[in-house]
Amino acid sequence: MLFSDVCKVFKDIEDTSKRTEKIQHFIKLIKMAEKENSPASLRKICYLSIGRVYPEYENRELGIGPNMLIEAIKSIGIKEKDLLEGIKETGDIGIAIEKLSSQIKQASLFQKPLTLDDVYDTLKKVGEIEGESSQKKKIRHISNLFLRATPLERRYIARIILEDMRIGMNIPTILSAFSKYFGIPKEKLERIYAVVNDIGLIGEKLLMGVDIDKDEDLKLKLFRPIRPMLAQIAPSIKDAIEEIGTPQFETKYDGARVQIHRSGDKVKIYTRKLEDITNSLPEIVEEIKKLDKDNFIMEGECVAIDLNTGRPRPFQDILRRIRRKYNIDKMKDEINLRVYLFDTLYYKEPLLDVPLKERREILEDILSEDNDWEKKREKIEREIKSDKKIDISYKLVTEDVKKAEEFYRWSLNIGHEGVMIKNLKAVYTPGSRVRTMYKFKPTLESLDVVITKAKIGMGKRKDWYGSFEIAVKDEDGNLHPIGHVGSGLSEEELDRLSKKIESIKIEEIGDEVVVKPEIVLEVSYEEIQESDKYNCGYALRFPRVVRIREDRPPEDINTLEDVKRIFQIQKGRKKVTDKN
Known part of the structure; x- marks a missing residue:
């Protein structure tokens, strides 16, 4: 399959703003792979269309930044000065290289045309180059691709390398295309994707014609992390009980969600962003290895604990441990961690379709504790200050509102966030915000949002980006701005954010930059207001950054539906206040 043919369809996708048309154009790519009887080609197209080379769960990158890319582009006769001016004019390195390529003599006219395999396999090889002279080797491989590429192909090669395709394709849109072409409900494909986190694998299997309900590669596997199930916001404990019946209440911990996989002596720990943090948490690994049971995937919350009080330490302490690459033993002595486990997703076989009641019983059996x-309040309180590295979440099964509220207050009194409220009959739905699990906290729920734009600050902040446009997503993954935030960040955090923004900016508009939606912030606010300032119809009043959520992927930010739900809860609370 010629890469030029793929790029023509990429351009068709880019040229329309209508999602239905993007889906139809992507179906052309499916048909092209089908015509060549090449499921592997569809796999590669899926990755490249979203600016990736590797499956999402691998968390691997090509290791080529803008400066290295510019060096490779210079080798085909484009001057750096002209390229930088082109980027400034267009805000896009892809279009800049395409325009400049059209103005110079094309060596590619005398080269063998690039195939899809040429481009994908070269980029994959580039990502695997390590060690001495790796930078020179990477530049050489990229230069060779550019030498053989047409101007349009160069547009997309440059964008793929920077992981910023700009054609408006994302996972939900690709799944919609699969659903339409292969006649499979999108909900089923979404569930499979949440398990495998590999859009290319799904495309390949669909084109192979496998039974997606039985194919082992599409099922939960050890050491291939899945996206976590997410909770809805409960207006009150009473409302949640009325919704669920007899729920299981658990203490809600303010920590980092982790997924622990074990087979024999092999243990891996992943974050909710699917990052492997095993090496950063050696004491947790050792405790897991001591368990009698084997072949499992457990889910929990990693919390930093002050052993003098038994209370949780600031969330930033957890991030310091998770991000630590060196001197881990020293940091381990400074910051004591404990993982509160609350679910079992796999025990000798996948358990996603098993009710929570049974999954919890399996977890209690593995840990020999409930x-x-x-029944065990006194024992729990005695052990709060212990140096336990792993524990099971505190639970209460009841439909008694007063008893549940007592458990909620107790959880707050020992320093935790609130309670989780779970339906014991519910199966595990990875990657979804479900109506079988709720969270309840004493304050109006904060929101996880993503930065879409950044603006240079004023006064003391003139050397940093000081104001950020923030957005939530809709059910199709499209982003909707909901406000601007600047308060709540320290100078150190502003400096760190500004450096990150410089590395992911994709367009400059005066003193404001558009960025790749990668940075997740947790923000509080005075209230949510109806507003015509933003297309979504809502705006945050007085938003403030609670913290930078380096542990959360952009896919897990709050949705527009969440905003609407909180708005309704807020209206209900206002009515109660007004009556009083």
């Missing part, structure tokens, strides 16, 4: 608050 931490039933009603």
